[in-house]
Amino acid sequence: MNYRHVYHAGNFADVFKHAFLARILVYLTLKETPLRFMDAHAGIGRYDLNGEEARRAGEWRNGVARLKNAAPPPDVAALLEPYLQTLGPFDGEGRPERYPGSPAIAQALLRPQDRIALCELHPEDRATLIANMGRDGRLAIVELDAYVALNAWLPPKEKRGMVLIDPPFEAPGENKRLIEALTRALRKWPRGVYALWRPIKDARDDARFLNAVAAIGAPNMLRLELDVGEAPTTSAASVPLTKTGLLVVNPPYVLFEEAKVLLPYLVKLLGRGKGAGFVCEWLTAPN
Numbered sequence: 671m672n673y674r675h676v677y678h679a680g681n682f683a684d685v686f687k688h689a690f691l692a693r694i695l696v697y698l699t700l701k702e703t704p705l706r707f708m709d710a711h712a713g714i715g716r717y718d719l720n721g722e723e724a725r726r727a728g729e730w731r732n733g734v735a736r737l738k739n740a741a742p743p744p745d746v747a748a749l750l751e752p753y754l755q756t757l758g759p760f761d762g763e764g765r766p767e768r769y770p771g772s773p774a775i776a777q778a779l780l781r782p783q784d785r786i787a788l789c790e791l792h793p794e795d796r797a798t799l800i801a802n803m804g805r806d807g808r809l810a811i812v813e814l815d816a817y818v819a820l821n822a823w824l825p826p827k828e829k830r831g832m833v834l835i836d837p838p839f840e841a842p843g844e845n846k847r848l849i850e851a852l853t854r855a856l857r858k859w860p861r862g863v864y865a866l867w868r869p870i871k872d873a874r875d876d877a878r879f880l881n882a883v884a885a886i887g888a889p890n891m892l893r894l895e896l897d898v899g900e901a902p903t904t905s906a907a908s909v910p911l912t913k914t915g916l917l918v919v920n921p922p923y924v925l926f927e928e929a930k931v932l933l934p935y936l937v938k939l940l941g942r943g944k945g946a947g948f949v950c951e952w953l954t955a956p957n
């Protein structure tokens with residue numbers, strides 16, 4: 671396991687993923703009853719964008735830093751507000767004091783009655799995650815394989831909540847394992863909300879992946895994608911990511927309409943050139 675999210679923290683794909691994560695959590699907390707947030711690939715929770723790795727990669731500059739001077743129209747501003755609240759103030763270059771990963775976003779937006787289950791397989795990252803999350807009685811942090819944890823967690827005793835599946839996609843066969851895990855998870859907890867993040871590098875591979883997910887046969891799968899367009903020319907060795915997607919299974923009923931407002935703005939905010947755009951459509955029919 672070589673992947674370290676600190677190199678990518680706060681990049682355009684994080685802004686996209688975390689803005690929608692915040693929307694889902696906001697919706698789920700409208701009801702008083704407790705819920706559980708389960709993060710199968712948690713990372714380290716909070717990221718220092720001033721640290722050596724983040725400075726070297728600099729991906730946050732084309733991501734979260736663009737929010738510093740953003741002036742979204744009121745409908746977009748209202749939708750972004752919970753995510754912005756988790757970021758706190760920016761420094762002169764557009765860095766939040768520490769960029770919140772998905773565990774920190776859940777920690778900020780969930781209530782005392784809710785529970786947060788985090789899984790991080792990398793032992794060092796898990797130790798950092800524990801330190802970064804601080805003392806919080808709502809937390810349980812395990813060092814397991816994500817799909818083993820998921821199988822153990824589901825269905826949660828609260829019967830409400832969401833799962834985030836956010837692997838690094840560095841292991842061969844990740845897509846196959848993910849689809850098997852989602853199939854099993856949906857059998858155990860068919861009404862749960864699931865958010866599956868993915869990088870989109872090859873259109874054909876991605877179409878195959880989507881077909882395989884649709885073939886699980888579950889309804890209510892929402893496909894959200896952001897393409898920031900042509901990347902500036904760099905060395906052939908490092909082709910930067912320009913497209914990312916989130917599949918949301920059983921999304922809150924408002925998410926489709928919210929995405930139609932948020933995504934065009936994210937294209938404007940984070941777009942870099944030719945080909946920038948978005949997708950907001952049902953992969954399988956809503957019911």
Ligand SMILES: C[S@@+](CC[C@H](N)C(=O)[O-])C[C@H]1O[C@@H](n2cnc3c(N)ncnc32)[C@H](O)[C@@H]1O
Nearest residue numbers: 675711712713771772790791792815816836838
């Ligand atoms: C993309 S990062 C997670 C980012 C985080 N969800 C966020 O949004 O802030 C993926 C994380 O999964 C961890 N990981 C990789 N393989 C794993 C596995 N099989 N089970 C659990 N965690 C894994 C990596 O160490 C890495 O920290």
